[in-house]
Amino acid sequence: MSKVLIDAVGLRKYFPIKGGVTGRTLGYVYAVDDVNIKIYKGETVGLVGESGCGKTTLGRVLLDLAEPTAGVLFYNPEDSVSSKVSELYKNLKTNKPSELKKEEKKLVEEAKKADVYRNKKRNREFRKKVQIVFQDPVSSLDPRMLIKDIIAEPILINGIPTEDGKRKKIKGDELLNYIREMIGEMGLNEDHLFRFPHEFSGGQRQRIAIARAISIRPEFLVLDEPTSALDVSVQAQILSLLEHLQQKYEMTYLFITHNLAVIRAVSDRVIVMYLGKVVEVSRTDDLFENPIHPYTQALLSAIPVPDPERKRNIVVLSGDVPSPANPPAGCRFHTRCRFAEEICTKEEPKLEEIKEGHTAACHFAREIISGQKKPAPAPTFST
Amino acid sequence: MEDVLVVKNLKTQFFIYEGVVKALEDVSFSVGKGEVLGIVGETGCGKSVTAYSITRLIPDPPGRIVGGEVKLGNLDLMRNIKDEARFIQKKRIKIKHNYKVIRNNELFFNTIRGKYISMIFQEPMAALNPVYTVEDQIAETLLLHNRTRLLKIMKSASNHLSELERWKDGGDIDIFDDELGEEIDKIKKTARGAESIKFHQDLLIEGARGFSKKMQKYEEMLKKSIERDELEDRLLTDPNPATQQEIIKRLAKESKKINLIKMSKQMKRNKKDPLLIEARRESFSLLESVDIPNPRGVLKSYPHELSGGMLQRVTISIALANNPKVLIADEPTTALDVTVQAQILKLLRDLQDAIGTSIILITHDLGVIAETCNRVAVMYAGNIVEMAEVKELFRNPKHPYTIGLLQSIPRVDDPNKTLKTIPGNVPNLINPPQGCRFHPRCPFVFDRCRVEKPVSIEVSKGHTVECHLFSGKVNAE
Numbered sequence: 025m026s027k028v029l030i031d032a033v034g035l036r037k038y039f040p041i042k043g044g045v046t047g048r049t050l051g052y053v054y055a056v057d058d059v060n061i062k063i064y065k066g067e068t069v070g071l072v073g074e075s076g077c078g079k080t081t082l083g084r085v086l087l088d089l090a091e092p093t094a095g096v097l098f099y100n101p102e103d104s105v106s107s108k109v110s111e112l113y114k115n116l117k118t119n120k121p122s123e124l125k126k127e128e129k130k131l132v133e134e135a136k137k138a139d140v141y142r143n144k145k146r147n148r149e150f151r152k153k154v155q156i157v158f159q160d161p162v163s164s165l166d167p168r169m170l171i172k173d174i175i176a177e178p179i180l181i182n183g184i185p186t187e188d189g190k191r192k193k194i195k196g197d198e199l200l201n202y203i204r205e206m207i208g209e210m211g212l213n214e215d216h217l218f219r220f221p222h223e224f225s226g227g228q229r230q231r232i233a234i235a236r237a238i239s240i241r242p243e244f245l246v247l248d249e250p251t252s253a254l255d256v257s258v259q260a261q262i263l264s265l266l267e268h269l270q271q272k273y274e275m276t277y278l279f280i281t282h283n284l285a286v287i288r289a290v291s292d293r294v295i296v297m298y299l300g301k302v303v304e305v306s307r308t309d310d311l312f313e314n315p316i317h318p319y320t321q322a323l324l325s326a327i328p329v330p331d332p333e334r335k336r337n338i339v340v341l342s343g344d345v346p347s348p349a350n351p352p353a354g355c356r357f358h359t360r361c362r363f364a365e366e367i368c369t370k371e372e373p374k375l376e377e378i379k380e381g382h383t384a385a386c387h388f389a390r391e392i393i394s395g396q397k398k399p400a401p402a403p404t405f406s407t
Numbered sequence: 408m409e410d411v412l413v414v415k416n417l418k419t420q421f422f423i424y425e426g427v428v429k430a431l432e433d434v435s436f437s438v439g440k441g442e443v444l445g446i447v448g449e450t451g452c453g454k455s456v457t458a459y460s461i462t463r464l465i466p467d468p469p470g471r472i473v474g475g476e477v478k479l480g481n482l483d484l485m486r487n488i489k490d491e492a493r494f495i496q497k498k499r500i501k502i503k504h505n506y507k508v509i510r511n512n513e514l515f516f517n518t519i520r521g522k523y524i525s526m527i528f529q530e531p532m533a534a535l536n537p538v539y540t541v542e543d544q545i546a547e548t549l550l551l552h553n554r555t556r557l558l559k560i561m562k563s564a565s566n567h568l569s570e571l572e573r574w575k576d577g578g579d580i581d582i583f584d585d586e587l588g589e590e591i592d593k594i595k596k597t598a599r600g601a602e603s604i605k606f607h608q609d610l611l612i613e614g615a616r617g618f619s620k621k622m623q624k625y626e627e628m629l630k631k632s633i634e635r636d637e638l639e640d641r642l643l644t645d646p647n648p649a650t651q652q653e654i655i656k657r658l659a660k661e662s663k664k665i666n667l668i669k670m671s672k673q674m675k676r677n678k679k680d681p682l683l684i685e686a687r688r689e690s691f692s693l694l695e696s697v698d699i700p701n702p703r704g705v706l707k708s709y710p711h712e713l714s715g716g717m718l719q720r721v722t723i724s725i726a727l728a729n730n731p732k733v734l735i736a737d738e739p740t741t742a743l744d745v746t747v748q749a750q751i752l753k754l755l756r757d758l759q760d761a762i763g764t765s766i767i768l769i770t771h772d773l774g775v776i777a778e779t780c781n782r783v784a785v786m787y788a789g790n791i792v793e794m795a796e797v798k799e800l801f802r803n804p805k806h807p808y809t810i811g812l813l814q815s816i817p818r819v820d821d822p823n824k825t826l827k828t829i830p831g832n833v834p835n836l837i838n839p840p841q842g843c844r845f846h847p848r849c850p851f852v853f854d855r856c857r858v859e860k861p862v863s864i865e866v867s868k869g870h871t872v873e874c875h876l877f878s879g880k881v882n883a884e
């Protein structure tokens with residue numbers, strides 16, 4: 025496998041809930057809660073889950089667009105530091121330096137130097153190499169700016185990479201030529217540059233947003249529901265554009281969407297989230313063909329398939345997703361799980377490798393895939 | 408199959424500052440009894456405008472239905488529009504007087520539509536009033552459109568009070584051959600747990616007592632209500648326009664006298680009213696039938712206190728409260744997550760099985776179409792370009808737009824599918840393309856397409872296409 029590009033350890037993002045006249049903190053929304061993920065160079069990782077499960081928050085925290093409540097982030101980590109440090113952080117029970125062993129202290133020091141969140145220099149470097157594209161191309165583009173200025177903005181701040189791996193600032197004609205070249209590649213034309221965002225259709229606006237994001241030649245691009253607001257025919261156009269750009273510029277994608285068919289079409293690996301937790305990570309084909317986690321199973325079974333002759337069994341989950349401000353104890357899925365037992369209400373399952381390249385967080389993962397554990401009868405229906 | 412709703416040459420436009428939006432060019436289709444008809448197409452194709460035109464929810468101004476026919480049984484729901492056009496043309500001078508006639512007509516038609524056609528929306532909040540509880544809103548619909556049924560149940564309950572009391576004390580109850588009997592069967596089947604059954608029993612008994620106390624008043628009310636129902640039903644079945652006109656006049660007079668809205672408000676003040684008690688019980692029962700956990704809690708909630716999936720269930724239960732002939736669902740699951748979507752679609756199918764309402768399901772998701780519909784209409788830029796049985800459409804798509812749509816959707820069950828794209832976008836309908844509106848995006852376009860609008864051609868039984876490739880003069884490769 026290729027090199028690790030991003031190693032995030034123990035990421036947490038809690039949003040305080042304020043209330044009363046005094047604005048006291050009444051509690052927290054546990055939007056992202058102890059997430060550990062690795063993303064490898066050149067791959068497309070799909071991030072799925074239902075609305076409110078923390079996908080956008082995780083994407084933003086990964087790019088340091090939102091300050092994490094806890095966690096460390098290594099970008100392009102040297103192997104030696106990364107694996108040892110992330111092991112340490114995963115197992116770290118305490119944050120108090122006084123309680124750490126000597127060896128651990130050393131590692132923590134090393135981690136601080138490598139951590140994108142804490143090390144200013146690394147943070148500056150990092151920001152030049154990552155970008156994000158949002159779902160809503162209407163609100164993500166400044167309505168008062170010409171397209172050319174929208175695309176130029178990040179270049180003026182960050183410059184573009186040169187052959188020798190440094191970056192240079194460009195302006196004037198050089199900048200305009202650079203943008204012209206790019207816009208052709210996006211399937212737009214030159215006179216589009218001198219118009220305003222509202223003059224474009226949704227699909228075209230998304231092309232502009234992508235042009236803006238990749239104008240500084242990022243290595244890592246987070247795509248947050250980039251096609252969810254578009255029609256299918258336009259979605260297909262954008263997906264093929266993204267694929268072309270990824271190959272040409274060797275980018276790594278984190279592709280966030282709630283559309284599982286899109287995930288299957290674009291990603292190499294998939295991360296499934298439920299209520300702020302990662303519940304399953306796997307290579308794409310394996311996830312779709314042999315889902316392990318009961319939540320993933322229910323999610324996959326619910327996708328309508330555009331083939332009236334295909335009969336499927338749909339597992340209908342009961343009730344709603346609980347509130348992330350008050351997540352169930354133990355396994356967060358236990359209130360809706362057909363396999364739940366006593367232990368699920370008390371103990372949180374760890375994310376474990378169940379088979380090669382396929383991890384899941386479920387106490388009964390092995391029993392479920394071997395067929396030893398049968399689900400409680402629940403409403404299912406066939407189409 | 409018997410057609411419940413027939414739409415012919417429907418044409419709707421919006422007159423806005425920039426020009427005339429020709430939203431529906433020429434839309435015709437029919438819905439059979441107990442059928443689920445899907446309408447699919449991309450944003451801006453005119454799916455919602457079709458639904459709003461049928462239910463006459465098009466905002467006027469700027470919108471106007473400029474032509475066409477929507478027939479519910481034998482009644483043309485667009486008829487007063489034609490009256491209006493006639494008035495305006497012929498009697499310009501008397502327009503002020505006639506405006507009143509039109510308004511009355513309009514009110515009356517709204518009642519008819521509300522009773523026979525229900526609608527649910529993508530945003531459930533659009534169908535709900537934020538300042539009333541869920542219970543108030545369901546009860547109101549019931550009181551407006553299902554009064555006869557409520558009264559019949561109460562009447563029968565008052566006749567069978569002793570049996571009901573015995574049932575409550577733990578004995579069994581025999582099935583009566585009337586509305587109450589059906590209701591008790593339903594309670595036995597759908598009620599969740601003893602507590603729920605007790606709730607039903609208590610309200611039935613309380614209502615029955617109220618009914619017996621003022622027997623005469625309610626009997627009278629029931630008689631009137633039945634008469635009205637019969638008239639309304641005759642409106643749909645009577646083929647003679649002159650008789651229809653007679654009935655409309657009579658009903659319009661009546662509705663002024665009754666003023667149902669005022670009445671239901673009065674009754675809300677009187678909590679002991681048996682009609683209201685029965686409406687409450689029925690609301691509870693409806694929520695149970697749409698699988699809402701904790702129905703009593705939900706009844707007392709305001710819309711903003713509920714999740715999207717829960718709200719959509721509530722609007723479905725309100726839509727069904729009328730026992731409509733046609734239910735129009737405009738993207739009912741688009742704003743919901745897939746697992747909730749699965750719950751809602753299952754619910755719609757179950758209900759359709761149980762009560763046999765015809766459903767028009769509007770969506771842009773071909774997966775939803777494949778799994779829920781019997782027949783499909785594909786819309787593009789204000790026209791239905793293809794229509795067929797669901798299996799036939801997916802197996803044998805003919806129209807280049809349908810083919811393009813099917814080729815552009817990613818599929819979970821086929822990861823290696825290469826996605827083809829349809830170039831360009833849905834056109835602006837102020838200046839829609841001439842001839843075939845799809846021609847600027849069509850890979851098969853030829854000269855004729857640019858000048859002549861294709862007509863609907865039946866390529867095989869029940870499968871129609873609007874495309875020159877199939878008009879016989881030019882052969883498809």
Ligand SMILES: Nc1ncnc2c1ncn2[C@@H]1O[C@H](COP(=O)(O)OP(=O)(O)O)[C@@H](O)[C@H]1O
Pocket residue numbers: 039040053054055073074075076077078079080081082348
């Ligand atoms: N800025 C914020 N302040 C408070 N709560 C937030 C904020 N952003 C997101 N949340 C909450 O965090 C949870 C996760 O949200 P989000 O990451 O947007 O989910 P997703 O993208 O998966 O739909 C939600 O419950 C949401 O309400």
Ligand SMILES: Nc1ncnc2c1ncn2[C@@H]1O[C@H](COP(=O)(O)OP(=O)(O)O)[C@@H](O)[C@H]1O
Pocket residue numbers: 421423428430448449450451452453454455456457466469470835836
């Ligand atoms: N209130 C309105 N004013 C002007 N144009 C409208 C209005 N409502 C709908 N339209 C136009 O009618 C066409 C069809 O819209 P709609 O039925 O909402 O599409 P769909 O539901 O298929 O996405 C679009 O071109 C839209 O712009």
Ligand code: SF4
Pocket residue numbers: 317318319355356357358359361362363364365368373385386387388389
């Ligand atoms: S841990 Fe228990 S509740 Fe959670 S998914 Fe596994 S079986 Fe279900």
Ligand code: SF4
Pocket residue numbers: 806807808843844845846847849850851852853856861873874875876
């Ligand atoms: S009529 Fe012509 S342009 Fe229209 S869909 Fe058929 S071939 Fe294409």
Ligand SMILES: [Mg+2]
Pocket residue numbers: 079080081249
């Ligand atoms: Mg999001």
Ligand SMILES: [Mg+2]
Pocket residue numbers: 454455456738
């Ligand atoms: Mg619509």
